[in-house]
Amino acid sequence: MSDELTPDVVRRVARLSRLKLDEPQVAKLANELSKVLHYVDQLNELDVSNVEPMAHAIELTNVFRADDPRPSLPREAALSNAPRSDGKYFLVPPILDEK
Amino acid sequence: MTSDLISQLTSGALTSVALTERCLALIAQRDGAIGAFLHVDREDALKQAAEVDARRGRGEALGPLAGIPIAIKDVLCQTGQPTTCASRMLKSFVPPYDAHAVTKLKQAGAVLLGRANMDEFAMGSSCENSAYKVTRNPWNLDRTPGGSSGGSAAAVAGGMTPLSLGTDTGGSIRQPASFCGVVGMKPTYGRVSRYGLVAYASSLDQIGPFAPDVFGAAALLEAIEGHDPRDSTSVNRPAQGYTKTLEQPLAGLRVGVVREHFVEGLDADVAGATRQAIDVYKSLGATVVDISLPHSKYCIAAYYLIASCEASSNLARYDGVHYGHRAANFDGMIDMYAASRGEGFGEEVKRRIMLGTFALSSGYYEAYYLKALKVRRLIRQDFDKAFEQVDLIVSPVSPTPAFPLGSLTTDPLAMYLMDIYTISANLAGLPGISIPCGFSSDGLPIGLQLQAPPFEEERLLRAARMYEKATSWTRLAPTPAA
Numbered sequence: 265m266s267d268e269l270t271p272d273v274v275r276r277v278a279r280l281s282r283l284k285l286d287e288p289q290v291a292k293l294a295n296e297l298s299k300v301l302h303y304v305d306q307l308n309e310l311d312v313s314n315v316e317p318m319a320h321a322i323e324l325t326n327v328f329r330a331d332d333p334r335p336s337l338p339r340e341a342a343l344s345n346a347p348r349s350d351g352k353y354f355l356v357p358p359i360l361d362e363k
Numbered sequence: 364m365t366s367d368l369i370s371q372l373t374s375g376a377l378t379s380v381a382l383t384e385r386c387l388a389l390i391a392q393r394d395g396a397i398g399a400f401l402h403v404d405r406e407d408a409l410k411q412a413a414e415v416d417a418r419r420g421r422g423e424a425l426g427p428l429a430g431i432p433i434a435i436k437d438v439l440c441q442t443g444q445p446t447t448c449a450s451r452m453l454k455s456f457v458p459p460y461d462a463h464a465v466t467k468l469k470q471a472g473a474v475l476l477g478r479a480n481m482d483e484f485a486m487g488s489s490c491e492n493s494a495y496k497v498t499r500n501p502w503n504l505d506r507t508p509g510g511s512s513g514g515s516a517a518a519v520a521g522g523m524t525p526l527s528l529g530t531d532t533g534g535s536i537r538q539p540a541s542f543c544g545v546v547g548m549k550p551t552y553g554r555v556s557r558y559g560l561v562a563y564a565s566s567l568d569q570i571g572p573f574a575p576d577v578f579g580a581a582a583l584l585e586a587i588e589g590h591d592p593r594d595s596t597s598v599n600r601p602a603q604g605y606t607k608t609l610e611q612p613l614a615g616l617r618v619g620v621v622r623e624h625f626v627e628g629l630d631a632d633v634a635g636a637t638r639q640a641i642d643v644y645k646s647l648g649a650t651v652v653d654i655s656l657p658h659s660k661y662c663i664a665a666y667y668l669i670a671s672c673e674a675s676s677n678l679a680r681y682d683g684v685h686y687g688h689r690a691a692n693f694d695g696m697i698d699m700y701a702a703s704r705g706e707g708f709g710e711e712v713k714r715r716i717m718l719g720t721f722a723l724s725s726g727y728y729e730a731y732y733l734k735a736l737k738v739r740r741l742i743r744q745d746f747d748k749a750f751e752q753v754d755l756i757v758s759p760v761s762p763t764p765a766f767p768l769g770s771l772t773t774d775p776l777a778m779y780l781m782d783i784y785t786i787s788a789n790l791a792g793l794p795g796i797s798i799p800c801g802f803s804s805d806g807l808p809i810g811l812q813l814q815a816p817p818f819e820e821e822r823l824l825r826a827a828r829m830y831e832k833a834t835s836w837t838r839l840a841p842t843p844a845a
Contacts, residue, residue, distance in 0.1 A: 269721070273721070274717070277717050277720050277721045277724065278701075278717065279701075280720050280724060281675065281704075281716050281717060281720040282679075282682075282697070282700040282701045282704055283701060283704050283705050283708070283713055283716060283717070284698075284701040284702050284704070284705030284706075285705060285713075289713075293713070293714065293717055296714060296775055296776075297714070297717060297718055297721070299775075299776055300667065300718060300775065300776060300779075303663075303664060303776055304664040304667065304668055304731065304735075306660070306661065306664055307661060307664050307665065307668075307734050307735065307738055308734075310658075310661065310738060310741065312734060312737035312738060312741070315737040315738075315740050315741060316737070316740060317733055317736030317737050317739075317740065318736055318737070318739045318740035318743060319566060319736055320552075320566045320596070320792075321552040321553075321566065321567075321743070321789075321790070321791060321792020321817070322552055322553045322596065322598065322792055322817070324595070324596060327595040327596075329592045329595075337459055337460070341459035341460075342459070344457070344459055345455075345456050345457065345459075345685070345686035345687070346684070346685060346686060347683055347684070347686070347687070347688070347689035348689065354684050354685060356684055356696060356699075357693070357695060357696050357699055358696075359695075359696045
């Protein structure tokens, strides 16, 4: 299932991951991740066509709790770790063209 | 030992302030060389201790760990204390709330002593992935304490704290416990609430205790476990009262030894110590049964896919908006995300985010992630079958004793292979414990792993105590470094 992970694929995955990488990092990751993918290829030795995937060790379904309102974090506490804030909101760079 | 400490505090022979001062003095003396702590708030620790002493003086009812200092792995939120996950990303993060386990410790009267070093976001097996410092093994400063909870293990082994909390996603409590010669336990998935635990791989992460002895691990687990509606995977089961039954040996114990475990790559000293421990169980009346876990060899591949996929999703929250690092220079919103994450995350974290994103991406999801989940079921079924024949599985914790610092950092895959004996408990959701069982020829501690069926922590701890009582390994401590 795995091919060599080319630098192009690494750049695409980095874009999906929102990770800015420089070219030496891209080359290093291409090499390291190719090795890991080669290693995990051993899973192909197994026939799992009739096996149900197991997402969790304890297969709980639909854990509900009462929909009771509880106090939430005060605004000041919620904003206390924000990289940028005006005291009311989280501030982000403009996402729409301002023109 | 932990029970003596508790009785000295209870009887008034020792005050919490005196005990906490002793820990702080040892940290000042030894931690420069060991590097187990990322942050120690002396004033706050002494204030907590003085409060417990005052309450005891007034004859108030106190919790089971009243006055005992406990170090906390830097991945569990604690109000008002830095919680960095050993990452540049969270360098200045100070949580506005407590993790459930931290709340429980406060209720139990514990003194929260300081924040323990770890591999960044709990990804690693040597503590060398910390963005801030390397932790060294108190038994030999050139060796790793293990990881990712290396700081928590080294703090207990170095005598700087009586107890500590760690987390275990693929062996991150048991492996450092074995490397540092202390007791470390991963409870059943769901036993301890993960609320306030900074997530790495949500279907595998579990919080657990480090202690110098089995009693300490039992007492600490008792204090932090229990149902919490804020974590929907936390189970609602009555407490078992581990410390009460700990001294009762198990009659007719059937101990499983896994055929596939004694293979190439297993260090001769570790194999020897494990064999001797099996003989100890035999001498205590246990029956030893040869068992097979046929899918063992696939554990690491399945684990690194599942854990990385979950990590890539969990770590998407670090976007430079709500908390965490934001880059100073960027060009637009998307670039702000990418630049902040590129600067904030270390190499191993990036590697796992990349692997996970790739394995979940269109065209690869079925071949990698889904396949790993199917293999996970086969691994669990192996254990279910094995536990029809045996009560416990005995094995090594790590294929080697603590390896030299720097020896595996250039080969991620070789580092991953160190988790071969511990990972399956996380995939299958079993409880596991590492207890000291001897030393290598060059004087490094070796750990013995016991694993039990889900929710059989009581059995696990009683069996561990049987072994501890019959041997003397947990009574040994390293000669203080520095």
